[in-house]
Amino acid sequence: xxHLSFRxxxxxxxxxxxxxxxxxxxxxxxxxxxxxxxxVGYGEASMPPYLGHTVESVCNFFERVDLSGFNDPTQIDExxxxxxxxxxxxxxxxxxxxxxxxxxxxxxTGKPVYAMYGLDPSLAPSTTYTxxxxxxxxxxxxxxxxxxxxxxxxxxVGVSKESDMAMITTIRSVTDKPLVVDANQxxxxxxxxxxxxxxxxxxxxxxxxxPMPKDRHDDIAWLTQHSPIPIMADESVQRLCDVxxxxxxxxxxxxxxxKSTGIREAWRMMQLARELDMKVMLGCMTxxxxxxxxxxHLSPAVDFADLDGNxxxxxxxxxxxxxxxxxxxxxxxxxxxxxxx
Ligand code: MG
Numbered sequence: 001x002x003h004l005s006f007r008x009x010x011x012x013x014x015x016x017x018x019x020x021x022x023x024x025x026x027x028x029x030x031x032x033x034x035x036x037x038x039x040v041g042y043g044e045a046s047m048p049p050y051l052g053h054t055v056e057s058v059c060n061f062f063e064r065v066d067l068s069g070f071n072d073p074t075q076i077d078e079x080x081x082x083x084x085x086x087x088x089x090x091x092x093x094x095x096x097x098x099x100x101x102x103x104x105x106x107x108x109t110g111k112p113v114y115a116m117y118g119l120d121p122s123l124a125p126s127t128t129y130t131x132x133x134x135x136x137x138x139x140x141x142x143x144x145x146x147x148x149x150x151x152x153x154x155x156x157v158g159v160s161k162e163s164d165m166a167m168i169t170t171i172r173s174v175t176d177k178p179l180v181v182d183a184n185q186x187x188x189x190x191x192x193x194x195x196x197x198x199x200x201x202x203x204x205x206x207x208x209x210x211p212m213p214k215d216r217h218d219d220i221a222w223l224t225q226h227s228p229i230p231i232m233a234d235e236s237v238q239r240l241c242d243v244x245x246x247x248x249x250x251x252x253x254x255x256x257x258x259k260s261t262g263i264r265e266a267w268r269m270m271q272l273a274r275e276l277d278m279k280v281m282l283g284c285m286t287x288x289x290x291x292x293x294x295x296x297h298l299s300p301a302v303d304f305a306d307l308d309g310n311x312x313x314x315x316x317x318x319x320x321x322x323x324x325x326x327x328x329x330x331x332x333x334x335x336x337x338x339x340x341x
Contacts, residue, residue, distance in 0.1 A: 002067040002079075002104075004097070006032040008055045011046065011286050012314045015132070015142070023133075024049065027286040030058045030093075031317075034100040036073050041104025042318070042338055043294075045092035046258055046285040046309075053092050061086070061093035073104050080264050091238065091261045098262020099294040099336070106335030113297035113337075114330055117267060123300035124328040127307045128154035128180055131171065133163070139170045147175035151326035152206070154306055155179055158186020164196060168203050180304065182209035185235055190219040197227050207304060209254060209281075210234040221249045232281050232304070240265050243272050252279025252303065257295050258287075270301055284309035293320030293336045296328050317341050 011027040027048055034041040047053040064086055070079050083097050102113050114121050129150040131142050147153065155171060157164040164183075171179065181200060187193040193211050200208070207230045212220050214236040224231045230251035237246060238259045246253060253273055260266040266282070273280050281304035282295050292310040299305045305328060310316050319339040322329045331337030 001036075002070060002073055003035040004032065004062060004065060004067060005035070006030050006059065006062050006096075008059070009044075009288075009317070011288065013286060013312055014314045015134075015138075015312070027313075028055045029287070030055055030062075030096065031288075031290070032062065032096040032100050034067075034073070034097070034104050036104055036108070039104055039107045041073075041100040041102070041107065041335065042290050043096040043098070043100030043103065044288055044290045045096040046287045046291060047092050048285050051092075051258075053090070057090065058093040058096070061090045062096075065097065073101060073108060076101055076105060076264065080262070084261060092258045094261035095257045095291070096262075098264055099257065099291055102263050102294065103335035103338070110334050112330065112332060112334060113263065113294065114300060117298065117301075119298065119300040121300060121330040121332070124296065124330055125299055125302065125305045126151040126326045127299075127305045127323060127328050128152045129308045129311065130154040130156065130182075130306065131167075132156050133159060133167065136166065136170050139167060140174055143171050143174040147177050149323065149326065150177070152178045152180065154209075155181045156184065157181050158183030158211075161192070161196065165199070168200065168205070172203060176204070179203065179205045180207040180209065180306075181205050182234070183211045185210050185213045187211050188213070190223050193223055194226050197223070197229065201228050205229065207232060207281075210236065217245075217249045224249065224251055230279055232279065234283065237269075240269050240272065243269055243278075244276065247276045247278060250278070252281060254281040254283045254304075254306070256283045256285065257291055258285050263294055263298065266295070266298060270298065279303045281305070282307060286312050288313065288316045289318040289320035290336065290338060293318070293331070293338060296321040296330055297336065299328050
């Protein structure tokens with residue numbers, strides 16, 4: 001019998017984290033384990049407040065999960081289809097179960113998760129490191145601290161033209177590393193957005209994430225058509241069912257396990273995006289190395305990886321994926337390959 005247990009575990013941020021719409025210093029989270037015949041799979045749910053999930057909603061979902069009908073954890077599809085059928089939402093809670101199940105099955109079969117999906121860990125890409133919206137001094141300090149450790153930085157913009165340009169100019173005063181930017185839906189006029197993008201391209205910005213509000217598909221499609229650099233969907237995409245409608249609107253999609261309900265559906269989203277000739281990015285929330293490592297196992301198959309959530313928290317309880325010379329380096333151990341600190 002598969003035994004599920006969980007406990008709330010708030011994530012403390014190393015720095016207050018500013019995006020176009022808010023600033024915060026901690027993220028609610030819940031840690032979960034699935035145990036079977038002496039083996040333990042680890043999972044977690046992370047709930048940044050803007051998505052509407054809470055510790056209570058996640059714990060309530062776990063209370064409703066009854067795995068007594070499943071004696072074989074390797075029935076991943078059957079188990080996760082059952083879990084998904086319990087509600088229409090609850091993506092982070094479903095992701096926690098999906099992640100723990102992959103960890104457990106990897107341990108049962110002796111395979112790292114990347115091998116379960118036929119991926120080559122040596123192809124794992126560089127990850128971006130995110131610089132949040134902050135004072136010029138803090139932006140300069142953070143950029144100095146991280147520019148040497150990463151091959152590419154991600155910059156949060158989307159407030160005003162002046163503040164966006166100041167963020168980039170400040171970073172460019174410290175480093176000439178390539179950048180990607182995330183506007184978090186902050187730009188509202190497509191012509192102005194295009195002007196901003198053309199300026200950003202001159203600053204060696206390689207990609208723009210979610211430039212405009214998520215439902216403005218016509219404007220975003222126009223922008224994507226005119227933009228010299230790829231435009232990726234983040235807030236506009238949650239699950240597999242959202243992907244096909246974004247063909248022709250965005251250049252590609254940013255997949256996050258806490259939105260996709262975990263690894264299984266993230267993989268399907270990647271397959272569909274490739275069939276549609278779209279780019280693929282893997283992102284994360286602020287998470288421990290548990291969920292970040294889970295996403296990193298799929299990273300050999302993506303164009304952009306933004307898997308720095310574990311580096312943004314002060315109370316990680318696992319060791320897993322590492323950043324070595326700016327690149328994601330996966331543990332060569334069964335399952336997620338986590339070590340509990
Ligand atoms: Mg984003």
